[in-house]
Amino acid sequence: MPxxxxxxxxxxxxxxxxxxxxxxxxxxxxxGDLDLAEEVASEAIEAALTHWPTDGxxxxxxxxxLTTARRRAVDRLRRDRVLATRLAVLxxxxxxxxxxxxxxxxxxxxxxxxxxxFTCAHPALAAPDRAALxxxxxxxxTTAEVARAFLVPPATMAQRLVRAKRKIRDARIPFRxxxxxxxxxxLPTVLQAVYSIFTEGYAASSGPDLQRIDLxxxxxxxxxxxxxxxxxxxEAAGLLGLMLLVHARRDARTGPDxxxxxxxxxxxxxxxxxxxxxxxxxxxxxxxxxxxxxxAVQAAIAALHDEAPDVASTDWPQVVAxxxxxxGLVPSPVVALNRAAAxxxxxxxxxxxxxxxxxxxxxxxxxxxxxxxxxxxxxxxxGRYDEAAAAYRSALTLVGTEPERAYLLSQLKAVTSG
Amino acid sequence: xxxxxxxxxxxxxxxxVDKGCSFEDWIRYDRxxxxxxxxxxxxxxxxxxxxxxxxxxxxxxxxxxxxxxxETRELLGGYDVIDVPDLDxxxxxxxxxxxxxxxxxxxxxxxxxxxxxx
Numbered sequence: 001m002p003x004x005x006x007x008x009x010x011x012x013x014x015x016x017x018x019x020x021x022x023x024x025x026x027x028x029x030x031x032g033d034l035d036l037a038e039e040v041a042s043e044a045i046e047a048a049l050t051h052w053p054t055d056g057x058x059x060x061x062x063x064x065x066l067t068t069a070r071r072r073a074v075d076r077l078r079r080d081r082v083l084a085t086r087l088a089v090l091x092x093x094x095x096x097x098x099x100x101x102x103x104x105x106x107x108x109x110x111x112x113x114x115x116x117x118f119t120c121a122h123p124a125l126a127a128p129d130r131a132a133l134x135x136x137x138x139x140x141x142t143t144a145e146v147a148r149a150f151l152v153p154p155a156t157m158a159q160r161l162v163r164a165k166r167k168i169r170d171a172r173i174p175f176r177x178x179x180x181x182x183x184x185x186x187l188p189t190v191l192q193a194v195y196s197i198f199t200e201g202y203a204a205s206s207g208p209d210l211q212r213i214d215l216x217x218x219x220x221x222x223x224x225x226x227x228x229x230x231x232x233x234x235e236a237a238g239l240l241g242l243m244l245l246v247h248a249r250r251d252a253r254t255g256p257d258x259x260x261x262x263x264x265x266x267x268x269x270x271x272x273x274x275x276x277x278x279x280x281x282x283x284x285x286x287x288x289x290x291x292x293x294x295x296a297v298q299a300a301i302a303a304l305h306d307e308a309p310d311v312a313s314t315d316w317p318q319v320v321a322x323x324x325x326x327x328g329l330v331p332s333p334v335v336a337l338n339r340a341a342a343x344x345x346x347x348x349x350x351x352x353x354x355x356x357x358x359x360x361x362x363x364x365x366x367x368x369x370x371x372x373x374x375x376x377x378x379x380x381x382x383g384r385y386d387e388a389a390a391a392y393r394s395a396l397t398l399v400g401t402e403p404e405r406a407y408l409l410s411q412l413k414a415v416t417s418g
Numbered sequence: 419x420x421x422x423x424x425x426x427x428x429x430x431x432x433x434x435v436d437k438g439c440s441f442e443d444w445i446r447y448d449r450x451x452x453x454x455x456x457x458x459x460x461x462x463x464x465x466x467x468x469x470x471x472x473x474x475x476x477x478x479x480x481x482x483x484x485x486x487x488x489e490t491r492e493l494l495g496g497y498d499v500i501d502v503p504d505l506d507x508x509x510x511x512x513x514x515x516x517x518x519x520x521x522x523x524x525x526x527x528x529x530x531x532x533x534x535x536x
Contacts, residue, residue, distance in 0.1 A: 093419055093503045093504070122505075124505055124509070170528060171505050171526075171528045172419050172503075172504045172505050172528065173504070173505045173506075174503070174504035174505065174506050178506075182506075
């Protein structure tokens with residue numbers, strides 16, 4: 001009997017993980033208020049936790065949750081006339097703006113999550129807040145989990161979320177999917193929010209661990225939702241492909257003691273072949289058609305690495321060519337840095353170093369530890385150990401995570417002991 | 419929902435940087451807002467040589483000075499209040515204004531609706 005109870009319990013958990021974002025989106029659409037939606041969604045989930053273990057999980061859990069939450073919201077609005085008036089005004093205003101409800105034929109509820117993605121990642125919000133709201137409302141993380149994800153104290157994160165929600169409410173950031181003419185301008189911040197959740201999971205900016213797999217997996221889950229809801233957007237395919245092709249290497253990126261292992265030294269037999277295959281399929285979709293977007297190109301670069309049996313046989317000319325395309329799309333010094341590293345592999349460390357030196361004065365690379373680390377690596381390969389040591393030292397003053405620090409220290413030791 | 423669009427011009431050495439838009443551009447913009455039925459109110463402002471700053475100290479002493487605060491880096495050149503459904507619509511009107519182009523920028527501020535029971 002306790003076993004059965006536990007089984008129902010864990011299936012209840014699974015349902016919530018999947019349904020919370022959907023439920024919130026439907027409620028925001030219906031009532032136009034994130035706080036009210038959050039509140040009644042929590043109440044509905046609480047009610048489910050009470051009823052489902054004894055009554056069983058209903059056949060349409062999403063519909064059950066939504067009905068329960070709606071009833072709570074209506075009760076709440078009957079009690080709170082000020083809120084009811086405000087929301088009534090909001091609804092009247094919303095009707096002035098033209099928007100059609102999105103439909104999802106294979107589910108028992110319409111899927112309003114796409115509109116919620118666009119609200120959470122609205123360009124009028126600060127970029128870190130977009131990622132935090134997206135992971136909070138669409139991946140269903142608690143505020144404490146979001147705080148842990150972005151390595152800030154829970155009180156700070158709670159404050160940031162409150163402030164961002166206030167802006168959504170008081171500046172009236174709309175809850176709707178942008179029209180076809182606006183979509184190209186609005187999609188990048190949505191993709192960027194998901195990708196920044198992924199990169200924080202893939203390469204934590206600080207802390208004891210190099211990668212936090214659960215966060216990367218949340219980002220991939222969000223990427224899958226976007227891919228499904230925006231089947232015609234090739235950059236949504238590109239983003240999901242990129243995340244899969246990078247995440248496929250997760251087991252080979254760290255040693256048993258948590259130490260960092262660079263691409264060159266990874267055991268490629270431990271890469272996730274199935275994930276690579278899925279990612280490659282998405283790269284094809286993302287690259288087919290008009291000029292590809294930045295996620296498609298980055299995914300294509302990741303695919304070239306994933307397809308190569310080792311570093312030496314990687315198609316470096318093709319990698320450099322793709323970085324050239326990427327640099328045209330995203331003229332950022334970080335891209336130029338990665339391109340220089342690829343050139344070093346194609347033409348030798350001297351050529352790469354010359355390109356890196358051209359970037360030396362770029363203020364946007366100041367404080368960016370991969371820059372001195374990349375220089376150090378090329379100087380070491382050229383046998384210029386004193387200069388390499390100096391570059392490793394400056395990288396060490398900037399690096400965030402413990403495994404990266406340990407790696408740089410071991411490299412520093414190697415160039416100074418000889 | 420009402421939003422105020424504040425048309426800002428950058429200032430260098432106390433001089434407004436020329437925004438490169440003409441009087442006719444503003445007339446056209448004004449007409450577009452009125453035709454769309456979103457315009458509530460608005461005015462251009464005279465230039466800074468006509469500005470006077472007033473401050474009242476805790477003791478009630480009044481200080482009157484010529485011009486804005488010395489460190490002003492941006493000049494408010496004018497404003498419009500528009501009534502539109504949401505922030506996206508307000509941002510769209512802001513972007514279409516001559517004030518958003520070149521070195522200028524537009525701040526979009528929701529109007530605080532405060533119910534005062536008289």
